[in-house]
Amino acid sequence: MKALLDYLAERLRKAFPNFSADQVKPQTYSVTVSFRGSGLDVDVVPILYDDDPQWYGNLVSQDDGHMLKTSIPLHLDFARKRKADHKVDFAQVVRLAKAWAKYMKSEREGFRFKSFMIELILAHLSDTGHTFNDYPKRCRTSSPI
Secondary structure, rough: OOOHHHEEEEEEEHHHHOOHHHHHEEEOOEEEEEEOOOEEEEEOOEEEEEOOOOOOEEEOOOOOEEEEEHHHHHHHHHHHHHHHOOOOOHHHHHHHHHHHHHHHHHHHOOOOOOOOHHHHHHHHHHHHOOOOHHHHHHHOOOOOO
């Protein structure tokens, strides 16, 4: 895994030649790319692909190293459907929730709320008829989305 992540980090450094070394960091099971201007960190996670015609592959779990079956095209379709249902608001609410989680992680040691879990929860709300068009008001009044 380490050799794969080192290789991936090198490829990312070539893709972003203006980045300094500390902006592309191999982690245990991913490579984090840090964008200074926005403060955005993106984890690039390799998928162990085995010629599956449906594009399934395996991620290595950060928790215990076991394999997790996934499909990038299905993940993208999943997100696109919710974005289509809520043209602007779904993506904005996801970004807001992810920013909140990042803030909480910096404030509370041990706080965990994975980015993908945020997407799943908000997708569930979308699929069960909740709207996101007035999220600033709902954040102020603490009413459910």
